[in-house]
Amino acid sequence: MDIVFNCPHCGLSLEVDQDAAGQQFDCPTCQKMVTVPAVAAVPIKTTLVGNAGPTPSPIEEKRMAVPVSQKPVESLIQKPNKSLEMAAKESKPGIRVTTIRHSDCKEAGKDKFDEVVSDFLNKIGDQNLVSITPINYSYLDNGSQKLFTDFGVMVIYRG
Numbered sequence: 523m524d525i526v527f528n529c530p531h532c533g534l535s536l537e538v539d540q541d542a543a544g545q546q547f548d549c550p551t552c553q554k555m556v557t558v559p560a561v562a563a564v565p566i567k568t569t570l571v572g573n574a575g576p577t578p579s580p581i582e583e584k585r586m587a588v589p590v591s592q593k594p595v596e597s598l599i600q601k602p603n604k605s606l607e608m609a610a611k612e613s614k615p616g617i618r619v620t621t622i623r624h625s626d627c628k629e630a631g632k633d634k635f636d637e638v639v640s641d642f643l644n645k646i647g648d649q650n651l652v653s654i655t656p657i658n659y660s661y662l663d664n665g666s667q668k669l670f671t672d673f674g675v676m677v678i679y680r681g
């Protein structure tokens with residue numbers, strides 16, 4: 523088996539017999555003293571490149587093995603949806619209270635508070651209305667996680 527290596531002075535590729543390892547001789551091109559390496563230079567380089575190559579890191583493997591958490595999106599957009607119609611249509615007579623909150627009357631960016639209150643008052647009828655009381659309340663916005671102050675009305679009526 524031959525030892526293949528490059529002359530450290532001129533870079534010439536040299537090929538000598540394995541038995542010449544450790545011996546010194548003059549480079550045929552640059553005439554400078556060259557020492558034959560114990561192990562072939564070129565194969566060593568190849569081996570080094572192979573070692574430095576991408577070896578699977580245990581950390582990366584672990585990270586890839588972690589399953590992607592799939593939280594149900596529905597829980598984020600849940601919305602209290604109290605049916606005002608249901609409250610107005612209850613048949614049992616008596617004094618009833620319904621609170622209409624401004625923040626519950628926004629649909630697709632449209633403020634329908636006045637409309638909702640008007641509809642509700644028309645439904646219960648003029649003669650059944652006892653009182654309307656303005657209220658203030660705070661609520662936590664699901665999207666921004668901020669506390670907002672809003673208003674609404676508490677309607678007391680006979681129904």
Ligand SMILES: [Zn+2]
Pocket residue numbers: 529530531532533534549550551552553554
């Ligand atoms: Zn040389």
